[in-house]
Amino acid sequence: MIWVWIALAPILGGLVYGGERVLRARMQRRQGPPILQPFYDMFKLLDKRTLIVHAPHALLAVAHFFVLWFSVAAIFLGWNLLYIIFLHLFAQLLLILAGYSVRSVYSHIGSNRELLMVVAYEPILILVAVGLYLVSGSFEVSQILKSGGYLTQLPLLFAALLMIVPIKVKKSPFDVGEAHQEIVGGVEIEYSGVFYEFLYMSRFLEYIFIYSFIYLFGGESHWLGALLVAGVFLLVNLVDNATARVRPAQMVKIIYTVAMALAVFNLAGVLL
Amino acid sequence: MFKSMLEAFLNLFRPIRTLKYPAEEIVLPSGYRGLIEYGIDACIFCDKCEKVCPPGAILFYQNEDGTKTYRYNPWLCIYCGECVRACPKPEEALWQSETKQLSALKEEGANEGWFVWEEACKQSREAYATAKKSAKIQNKSEE
Amino acid sequence: MRKIETTLTTLLRDIGAFYEAKKWHFLSVNGIDLGEGKIELQWIFSQYGVKDEVVIYYALSDYETPVPSIVTLIPSAFMGEREIVDMFGLSVDGAESGLYLDKDSLAHPLRGES
Amino acid sequence: MKKTIQIPLGSQHISLLEPIRFKFECENEKIIGVDADVGFVHRGVELACTRSFEFKQVGYVVARVCGLCAITHSLSYTLAVEKLLGYVANDRIKYLRMLMVELDRIHSHMLCLAHTAENAGFEALFMQIMGDRELIMDVQEAISGNRVQFDYISIGGVNRDLTPELVAMIHKNLGVLTSKIDALIGLFDNNWSLSLKYKGVGVLRLEDAYTYNALGPLARAAGLATDVRAETSDFPYEDIGYKMILESSGDIHARNFLRLREIVNSITMCQNIVNNLPVGEIQEKAKGKPNGEAVVRVEAPRGELFYLVRGSGQNMLDRVRIKTPTFSAIPAMIEVFKGAEYADAPAILASFDPCMSCTAK
Numbered sequence: 001m002i003w004v005w006i007a008l009a010p011i012l013g014g015l016v017y018g019g020e021r022v023l024r025a026r027m028q029r030r031q032g033p034p035i036l037q038p039f040y041d042m043f044k045l046l047d048k049r050t051l052i053v054h055a056p057h058a059l060l061a062v063a064h065f066f067v068l069w070f071s072v073a074a075i076f077l078g079w080n081l082l083y084i085i086f087l088h089l090f091a092q093l094l095l096i097l098a099g100y101s102v103r104s105v106y107s108h109i110g111s112n113r114e115l116l117m118v119v120a121y122e123p124i125l126i127l128v129a130v131g132l133y134l135v136s137g138s139f140e141v142s143q144i145l146k147s148g149g150y151l152t153q154l155p156l157l158f159a160a161l162l163m164i165v166p167i168k169v170k171k172s173p174f175d176v177g178e179a180h181q182e183i184v185g186g187v188e189i190e191y192s193g194v195f196y197e198f199l200y201m202s203r204f205l206e207y208i209f210i211y212s213f214i215y216l217f218g219g220e221s222h223w224l225g226a227l228l229v230a231g232v233f234l235l236v237n238l239v240d241n242a243t244a245r246v247r248p249a250q251m252v253k254i255i256y257t258v259a260m261a262l263a264v265f266n267l268a269g270v271l272l
Numbered sequence: 273m274f275k276s277m278l279e280a281f282l283n284l285f286r287p288i289r290t291l292k293y294p295a296e297e298i299v300l301p302s303g304y305r306g307l308i309e310y311g312i313d314a315c316i317f318c319d320k321c322e323k324v325c326p327p328g329a330i331l332f333y334q335n336e337d338g339t340k341t342y343r344y345n346p347w348l349c350i351y352c353g354e355c356v357r358a359c360p361k362p363e364e365a366l367w368q369s370e371t372k373q374l375s376a377l378k379e380e381g382a383n384e385g386w387f388v389w390e391e392a393c394k395q396s397r398e399a400y401a402t403a404k405k406s407a408k409i410q411n412k413s414e415e
Numbered sequence: 416m417r418k419i420e421t422t423l424t425t426l427l428r429d430i431g432a433f434y435e436a437k438k439w440h441f442l443s444v445n446g447i448d449l450g451e452g453k454i455e456l457q458w459i460f461s462q463y464g465v466k467d468e469v470v471i472y473y474a475l476s477d478y479e480t481p482v483p484s485i486v487t488l489i490p491s492a493f494m495g496e497r498e499i500v501d502m503f504g505l506s507v508d509g510a511e512s513g514l515y516l517d518k519d520s521l522a523h524p525l526r527g528e529s
Numbered sequence: 530m531k532k533t534i535q536i537p538l539g540s541q542h543i544s545l546l547e548p549i550r551f552k553f554e555c556e557n558e559k560i561i562g563v564d565a566d567v568g569f570v571h572r573g574v575e576l577a578c579t580r581s582f583e584f585k586q587v588g589y590v591v592a593r594v595c596g597l598c599a600i601t602h603s604l605s606y607t608l609a610v611e612k613l614l615g616y617v618a619n620d621r622i623k624y625l626r627m628l629m630v631e632l633d634r635i636h637s638h639m640l641c642l643a644h645t646a647e648n649a650g651f652e653a654l655f656m657q658i659m660g661d662r663e664l665i666m667d668v669q670e671a672i673s674g675n676r677v678q679f680d681y682i683s684i685g686g687v688n689r690d691l692t693p694e695l696v697a698m699i700h701k702n703l704g705v706l707t708s709k710i711d712a713l714i715g716l717f718d719n720n721w722s723l724s725l726k727y728k729g730v731g732v733l734r735l736e737d738a739y740t741y742n743a744l745g746p747l748a749r750a751a752g753l754a755t756d757v758r759a760e761t762s763d764f765p766y767e768d769i770g771y772k773m774i775l776e777s778s779g780d781i782h783a784r785n786f787l788r789l790r791e792i793v794n795s796i797t798m799c800q801n802i803v804n805n806l807p808v809g810e811i812q813e814k815a816k817g818k819p820n821g822e823a824v825v826r827v828e829a830p831r832g833e834l835f836y837l838v839r840g841s842g843q844n845m846l847d848r849v850r851i852k853t854p855t856f857s858a859i860p861a862m863i864e865v866f867k868g869a870e871y872a873d874a875p876a877i878l879a880s881f882d883p884c885m886s887c888t889a890k
């Protein structure tokens with residue numbers, strides 16, 4: 001059964017992404033696309049002629065997708081949270097490498113910014129893992145889901161996690177890595193056709209990845225987890241529709257001063 | 273920022289503002305500047321509309337017997353209404369309706385067909401002028 | 416509108432004596448083809464805060480004579496100068512061609528038909 | 530190794546509506562040199578005006594220079610020709626022309642605000658302003674019968690008159706818009722992320738504004754008091770409540786704020802025009818052929834629009850010189866970009882409200 005879920009993970013992510021597009025359109029009082037639009041887009045991308053810059057560049061996108069899928073699978077299988085975070089970091093590095101491997105200026109700037117994003121959110125993710133460990137006594141996802149009470153003991157850490165969700169799902173105010181109006185999608189710019197589709201699907205997986213961290217805070221209660229995910233989903237979209245994009249340097253500054261302080265303060269509270 | 277967030281949340285329950293244009297027709301406001309329409313019975317063939325038209329969307333074909341045929345290209349027209357204002361008999365010979373012209377199909381030859389027609393009109397005038405001239409000369413020589 | 420005649424040789428001196436950045440707004444450089452290879456060049460100014468005060472310095476010239484550049488006096492004049500280089504095929508010191516037309520275009524659209 | 534990278538912005542770029550190319554010489558993301566290429570959409574309008582069209586038709590040709598400020602183009606040309614014909618329009622015509630120009634200014638400023646918000650990554654605000662802009666577009670469509678190319682002004686008058694229903698509609702829509710603009714003023718002032726993006730970014734200093742001959746909203750946001758509406762006597766702007774609006778800081782925030790306050794001023798002017806409309810004919814005969822030289826300056830939404838028309842008593846004109854606002858603003862633009870972050874470049878660019886189809890004409 002769990003393998004079916006793992007296999008369906010990109011499709012699930014696609015539905016979340018499609019639903020988000022509808023939600024965002026409604027928040028802007030637009031008609032918006034149908035909920036299945038991401039899949040229509042994928043079929044369209046399949047029809048396109050494949051143009052690649054060079055083979056490693058194209059393969060890195062594929063590798064990025066599969067490593068990301070693997071890390072999402074690891075969450076579903078209930079593995080060690082630290083493994084999952086570092087697997088995800090590895091996937092991210094593959095993408096950054098792909099960005100640097102071509103000569104496009106936009107791609108290079110995109111990679112620079114992806115690196116800054118990794119620098120910004122990765123410590124918080126680790127701290128979240130440490131916080132969950134301190135409360136539940138284990139890094140295993142399956143063990144974490146067996147105990148509860150995270151929200152009451154780690155409220156500030158949860159707030160810190162909330163702050164990095166927009167970075168991961170590329171939403172305002174922290175959508176610097178994509179930044180359409182500035183660098184036209186960043187690392188994505190040199191991809192087309194099938195290989196772009198892998199990047200497109202890895203975006204769906206990012207949704208699953210980051211929202212499953214939110215879900216962990218629900219602990220043993222599935223209802224609480226689902227409620228948290230739904231609430232955060234709505235909140236992230238509301239913030240997206242109420243803010244402009246900040247500069248990359250400002251993003252790192254905000255995360256390091258506010259989110260880091262919240263997380264460390266909370267952990268110190270739990271330890272003492 | 274929180275105000276905008278509240279606004280975005282409330283927008284979820286408000287009606288959407290975009291139009292489903294190709295699926296549903298747009299309601300044109302009254303007084304829309306639409307197609308130029310022509311009434312052949314009232315026309316006195318003064319050619320004023322042809323002369324003032326900025327893009328040259330009205331042309332008259334000169335028939336050999338001296339009459340003229342009106343022709344109008346709705347895809348070249350800019351709907352400014354200069355021709356109607358220039359017309360000595362507006363509302364009878366030439367008037368602006370409120371109907372909207374649809375896009376041209378390839379078969380309708382909005383460009384190529386019109387170029388051919390322009391050339392034909394020009395030639396018809398030249399032919400008519402030379403015919404008239406030669407007729408005059410003939411008349412004179414007969415006298 | 417006031418029109419003041421000048422010549423290409425005295426242009427820099429005249430405009431240098433006339434132009435004050437805080438008083439005059441430089442509008443544009445303009446050329447008007449007069450036919451038979453002649454051209455009238457105009458430098459147009461307006462005054463800040465005064466009604467209907469437009470001053471045009473004009474000089475009569477032909478297409479072969481190089482036109483002095485006033486960029487040293489008015490830095491923003493380079494756009495107008497590049498435009499007349501393109502449209503009339505004049506030569507202005509320091510102004511490149513290729514603003515509207517191709518860099519190596521031989522056409523000078525606003526030059527007379529002669 | 531080369532220390533700088535060259536980042537192109539355009540000629541096709543998501544943040545630009547129109548083809549213009551900037552080449553930014555950047556150190557990391559900091560811009561140190563700028564090169565602009567504007568001639569992608571050159572259509573030869575100036576030439577067409579003197580070779581292909583008679584002077585009565587040129588008004589409709591120059592309106593096609595630009596979609597947004599079509600009305601100011603045809604107005605400037607018409608004024609110039611009327612000066613050459615020795616014709617002075619009556620008050621009703623003047624008022625109706627002013628009404629259209631001010632409505633045009635409102636919607637153009639709103640487009641610029643929306644575009645600036647979009648380039649700062651604030652999509653929802655873009656949608657909101659564009660949605661509100663429809664109020665003005667509807668009014669203009671109802672007055673002129675067309676949505677974009679109004680073709681409202683012709684030599685000797687205007688083409689349509691106001692009806693009582695239209696007056697009611699203008700009052701209703703302007704009333705709704707006033708409250709929306711008030712909300713926007715609060716939003717632009719208080720939103721945390723917008724102030725990060727706008728305040729102190731893309732500053733044009735007053736000295737630079739003088740040196741590089743900045744004009745229109747760009748100059749007024751830097752504190753340079755220049756407005757063609759106050760510098761010409763073609764229209765009785767003082768009678769309908771015109772105020773010159775100035776800001777001092779010269780950054781993107783000041784430009785946005787200036788535009789918002791100008792919209793408020795324009796709404797008041799439109800209401801005054803509609804309330805105090807003089808009686809008279811809307812079309813009069815202007816006879817003769819243009820002879821001589823006339824210059825006309827009109828304050829377009831983006832700044833000063835300049836027309837020089839020379840005729841020699843024939844149907845064809847000798848010269849129509851069009852100097853568009855963006856064309857003169859480019860030297861100042863280039864100056865502002867130097868020293869800015871590339872991440873801010875799209876927002877700075879949008880805050881100038883550049884109109885490339887005007888510039889290349």
